[in-house]
Amino acid sequence: MLIAERGGAVRKAVQVVGELLITAGIILVLFVVWEMWWTNVEADSRQGQILKQFAQELPAQTTQPNPSTQTKDFGAPKVGTAPQHGQTIGVIYIPRFGANYTRPLIEGTSADVLDTLGLGHYPSTSMPGALGNFAFAGHRQTHGAVLDNIHTLVPGDRIYVQTKDGxxxxxxxxxxxxxxNRSDVLLPTPTEAGVAPTERVLTITSCNPRFGSQERIIAYSVMESWRPASAGPPVEISKQVAALKTAA
Structure with missing residues (x-):
């Protein structure tokens, strides 16, 4: 009788452990679904709201490109002042990431910005158009996956930044x-301490590899031109600019 009771207790313990493992497995699966899918849904929704608000607050301006001014030199770019943490600087368009890639650029790189609001501007770096290093960061996976395709950039690809100024x-x-730990990529002249900047550089940072964070992938670009808002958008992003204004 004692042996039978012990056997029953062992079976009961095994059953309980099995049920706990199954429950833990279900919880893990749900967490992965939340992390890999639902955080993207939430972030996309919030970023869509921010884009609409940005478009609504823009002064009246044309959203149609002016072919006669596409190659015009508008002189030194206007450089805005960084807003408060969590506020919108503008919009980023990267055609290489898709015809509809339109993401808000927010001041700050803490979790409250990057996990929900969009691309985050490093406060220690320059603003768009300024001499030196203008840098922003974003998640590669989860929370909107705003830089998931950073590895697909090809030399010559254009990255557009829209602010209220142009x-x-x-x-x-x-x-x-x-x-x-390589914070020197954010220096005024990236990776070169003490060197005065001579170019207007854009530095984009994200995690590497795509599903890890052991490294950082850094993409560098150099400013080609600028257009005031009154001149209308560059042709390549004109449809996106018009769609954003219409949606607002």
Whole structure:
């Protein structure tokens, strides 16, 4: 009788452990679904709201490109002042990431910005159009996956930044992969301490590899031109600009 009771207790313990493992497995699956899918849904929704608000607050301006001014030199770009943490600077368009890639650029790179609001501007770096290093960061996976395709950039690709002042066009140059402690990529002249900047550089940072964070992938671009808002958008993003204004 005692042996039978012990056997029953063992079977009961095995059953309980099995049920706990199944429950833990279900919880893990649900967490992965939440992390890989639902955080993207939430972030996309919030970023859509931010884009609409940005478009609504823009002064009246044309959303149609003016072919006669596409190659015009508008002189030194206007450089805005960085807003408060969590506020919108403008909109980023990267055609290489898709015809509808339109993401808000927000001041700050803490979790409250990057996990929900969009691309985050490093406060220690320059603003769009300024001499030196203008840098922003974003998640590669989860929370909107705003930089999931950063590895697909090809030299010559254009990256457009829209603010209330106008449009800044940067041309992608090269990528490097560094360790997470390499903060020198954010220097006024990236990776060169004490060197005065001579170019208007855009630096984009994200995690590497795509489903990890052991490294950082850094994409560098150089400013090609700028257009005041009154001149209308560059042709390549004109449909997106018009769609954003219409949606607002």
């Amino acid at each position: 449009y800044y066009t940067y041309v992608y140059r090269n990528t490097e992969v560094v360790l997470p």
